[in-house]
Structure formats: C-alpha cells, structure tokens
Amino acid sequence: MGSLASEKTVTGWAARDPSGHLSPYNYTLRKTGPEDVVLKVLYCGICHTDIHQAKNHLGASKYPMVPGHEVVGEVVEVGPEVTKYRAGDVVGVGVIVGCCRECHPCKANVEQYCNKKIWSYNDVYTDGRPTQGGFASSMVVDQKFVVKIPAGLAPEQAAPLLCAGLTVYSPLKHFGLMSPGLRGGVLGLGGVGHMGVKVAKSMGHHVTVISSSGKKRAEAMDDLGADAYLVSSDAAEMAAAADSLDYIIDTVPVHHPLEPYLALLKLDGKLILMGVINQPLSFISPMVMLGRKSITGSFIGSMAETEEVLQFCVDKGLTSQIEVVKMDYVNQALERLERNDVRYRFVVDVAGSNIPDDSPSA
Numbered sequence: 195m196g197s198l199a200s201e202k203t204v205t206g207w208a209a210r211d212p213s214g215h216l217s218p219y220n221y222t223l224r225k226t227g228p229e230d231v232v233l234k235v236l237y238c239g240i241c242h243t244d245i246h247q248a249k250n251h252l253g254a255s256k257y258p259m260v261p262g263h264e265v266v267g268e269v270v271e272v273g274p275e276v277t278k279y280r281a282g283d284v285v286g287v288g289v290i291v292g293c294c295r296e297c298h299p300c301k302a303n304v305e306q307y308c309n310k311k312i313w314s315y316n317d318v319y320t321d322g323r324p325t326q327g328g329f330a331s332s333m334v335v336d337q338k339f340v341v342k343i344p345a346g347l348a349p350e351q352a353a354p355l356l357c358a359g360l361t362v363y364s365p366l367k368h369f370g371l372m373s374p375g376l377r378g379g380v381l382g383l384g385g386v387g388h389m390g391v392k393v394a395k396s397m398g399h400h401v402t403v404i405s406s407s408g409k410k411r412a413e414a415m416d417d418l419g420a421d422a423y424l425v426s427s428d429a430a431e432m433a434a435a436a437d438s439l440d441y442i443i444d445t446v447p448v449h450h451p452l453e454p455y456l457a458l459l460k461l462d463g464k465l466i467l468m469g470v471i472n473q474p475l476s477f478i479s480p481m482v483m484l485g486r487k488s489i490t491g492s493f494i495g496s497m498a499e500t501e502e503v504l505q506f507c508v509d510k511g512l513t514s515q516i517e518v519v520k521m522d523y524v525n526q527a528l529e530r531l532e533r534n535d536v537r538y539r540f541v542v543d544v545a546g547s548n549i550p551d552d553s554p555s556a
C-alpha cells in the first residue's frame with residue numbers, strides 16, 4: 195500500500211490541564227512514512243499511568259494530551275517498507291513508539307530503557323509533533339513498535355496485556371523468577387497487580403496478595419486463584435508471613451513505607467517497584483543487609499517480550515478481568531480507577547464509540 199496523500203484529521207479525547215478531565219480534541223496524523231502503520235483504534239485500556247500523566251503527577255505533562263497506551267487496533271494502511279503487517283491485521287501498541295536504535299539498550303533489544311525513547315503520548319515525535327495516545331479514532335505508529343495480536347486473543351482482552359501484563363512478565367523473566375514453586379507477593383491488587391497474580395500463578399508460583407483492605411479477599415482467592423491474602427495494616431497477619439516470599443511485585447501508585455514488605459522477603463528476596471511515585475521512598479539499611487534483599491524496579495518490557503507475553507497468555511488460556519466502557523464514560527472510569535473502584539482494568543471500546551475520523555477506511 196502507498197503512503198497517505200495528506201495528513202488526516204482524527205478525534206481524540208484529551209486532557210487540557212491538570213484536572214485530567216478528557217474531552218474531544220481534533221488533530222492531524224502525520225503522513226504515513228515508509229515504515230508506518232496506520233491503525234483504526236478498536237480498544238484501549240486505562241492504566242493508572244494515564245491518571246499520573248493527565249493530572250501532571252510527575253510535573254512534566256504537556257497539554258492537550260490524549261492518553262492511552264494499551265491500544266489494540268485494526269491496520270487500515272501501511273507504508274511501502276512495512277513488511278510485518280497488512281490491512282486487516284489486528285495489532286497492538288504500548289507505552290513507547292520510538293527509540294534511538296543505536297544505544298546499548300536498543301542494541302540489546304531492551305529499547306524501553308533507551309534514553310531517547312519516545313512515549314506514545316506526552317512526548318514529541320521525530321517530526322516535532324506531539325505524540326498522542328490511544329483514546330483516539332486512529333494512530334500512526336512505526337512498525338517496530340507494533341505487535342500482532344495472536345489468534346485466540348480477543349482484542350479487548352489483549353489491551354491490558356500491552357502494559358499491565360507486560361509489566362509483570364518482563365521482571366519475572368529478567369530476574370530469573372519463572373520457575374515453578376517460587377513464592378511471590380503482589381502488593382496492590384489493581385490492573386497491574388491482577389495480571390501479576392494471573393501470570394505468576396500460570397508460572398506455578400504460590401501467590402500472596404498484599405492489599406490495603408480485606409475487600410478483595412474473596413475475589414482474589416476464588417476468581418484470580420491467589421493462594422494467600424494479607425491486609426497490610428494487619429500487623430499479626432504480616433508478622434506471621436515474615437521471611438516467606440521470594441519476590442514482591444509492588445504496584446502501589448502512591449507513597450508508602452517499604453519496610454513492612456521488605457520484612458516479608460526471604461534471604462535474597464526481591465522487592466520489585468512498579469508504581470510511579472514522585473517522592474522519595476525510605477528504609478533502614480539492615481532491612482536489606484540482613485537477608486541480602488534487593489529493592490529494584492522494572493519498566494514495562496521490550497517489544498520482543500510484548501510478543502512473548504501475548505503468546506504466553508494464549509498458551510496458558512489466561513485472560514484479564516476487564517470492564518468495557520464507551521469513550522463518553524472515560525472520565526467516570528478515570529475517577530473510579532483513582533478511587534480504587536474497578537475490577538481490575540477498564541477497557542474503552544473506542545471503535546464502538548462513534549468517534550469522528552477521516553483516515554482511510556477507518
């Protein structure tokens with residue numbers, strides 16, 4: 195297929211200021227470059243990062259901003275040098291849409307750690323335009339940052355895997371934590387956390403959920419298959435579980451103490467930070483020395499791992515637990531997500547929301 199003759203106008207739902215309220219916003223997509231894929235957005239998951247960005251929690255937000263980085267779409271056009279995709283394919287796009295291709299992380303195929311990576315929104319593309327995310331009728335994305343959604347995975351199901359699923363899969367793989375029999379903890383049972391339970395259970399781990407309340411106990415154990423459940427404020431329960439876990443995936447999106455969770459780790463245990471927290475976290479050094487424990491972090495995963503986690507979920511028959519909503523519900527969904535009132539990921543049915551678009555065949 196050839197390139198688009200002209201820029202096309204699309205509609206996204208954008209935040210205009212740190213209130214984070216989204217409303218319709220028109221902008222143009224770049225002309226299709228040789229390696230670009232034009233996609234009609236079908237579904238887009240809502241990640242807590244979308245709140246951090248829309249509300250300027252990190253202090254670097256630029257407006258208007260169309261969030262959304264768990265994007266599943268249908269290919270409607272490809273540039274002349276695109277070899278991997280053709281019109282009609284169902285594909286996914288995640289948190290990054292560009293990298294330098296020359297640095298050590300890029301050459302090692304962990305392009306998410308490139309210092310020149312380009313975020314799928316709230317960033318500037320190589321042509322100088324702002325990047326805009328998946329709460330929009332269409333996107334244009336370089337084929338390197340597009341993955342095929344495998345057969346057997348419904349598009350709305352695939353959406354949360356592109357960030358939440360990937361974010362838990364990547365560190366478990368990288369840190370050698372895929373062996374059956376490991377004892378894992380998931381701190382914060384939200385979008386990322388519920389995928390943590392499901393992915394870790396599929397690897398054969400014994401999984402303990404550590405939550406801020408008892409409200410999710412029954413569903414964690416009965417629906418998600420967790421083996422144990424701790425309420426973080428229950429000192430007796432927490433003390434009884436001391437020195438029991440090989441790792442904890444910490445997804446809490448706000449400032450919190452680390453020591454209660456370091457105490458749960460065994461010798462050589464790892465506390466893997468996922469939450470985006472713009473304030474210093476603290477602990478006293480014996481909490482890590484006496485037990486050779488590690489505090490580390492992890493950022494999404496590579497494009498190769500994105501393909502892997504999608505196939506892993508197909509192979510294991512693993513699904514995400516989602517609430518599908520229309521675009522005009524997005525502000526209520528963001529409010530509910532912020533007040534911890536979703537089980538466990540909102541996915542916006544973008545294509546079913548009648549958003550205007552003049553892209554080809556969109």
Ligand SMILES: NC(=O)C1=CN([C@@H]2O[C@H](COP(=O)(O)OP(=O)(O)OC[C@H]3O[C@@H](n4cnc5c(N)ncnc54)[C@H](OP(=O)(O)O)[C@@H]3O)[C@@H](O)[C@H]2O)C=CC1
Nearest residue numbers: 242243361382383384385386405406447468469470493494
């Ligand atoms: N490192 C990375 O690559 C990635 C990082 N993130 C970040 O991870 C964090 C979690 O994302 P996500 O799973 O989408 O978020 P969710 O809001 O879906 O889940 C967060 C969970 O943390 C717990 N929690 C504890 N305190 C609070 C609080 N004050 N407000 C809200 N939740 C609280 C809740 O679980 P409970 O009820 O069990 O206490 C809640 O469900 C965010 O900071 C996000 O930006 C997301 C994706 C990738």
Ligand SMILES: O=C/C=C/c1ccc(O)c(O)c1
Nearest residue numbers: 241243252289357470493494
């Ligand atoms: O949801 C995915 C993005 C995570 C993220 C991690 C770290 C950071 O500084 C961000 O701005 C986003």
Ligand SMILES: [Zn+2]
Nearest residue numbers: 241243357358
């Ligand atoms: Zn995310």
Ligand SMILES: [Zn+2]
Nearest residue numbers: 294297300308
């Ligand atoms: Zn690079």
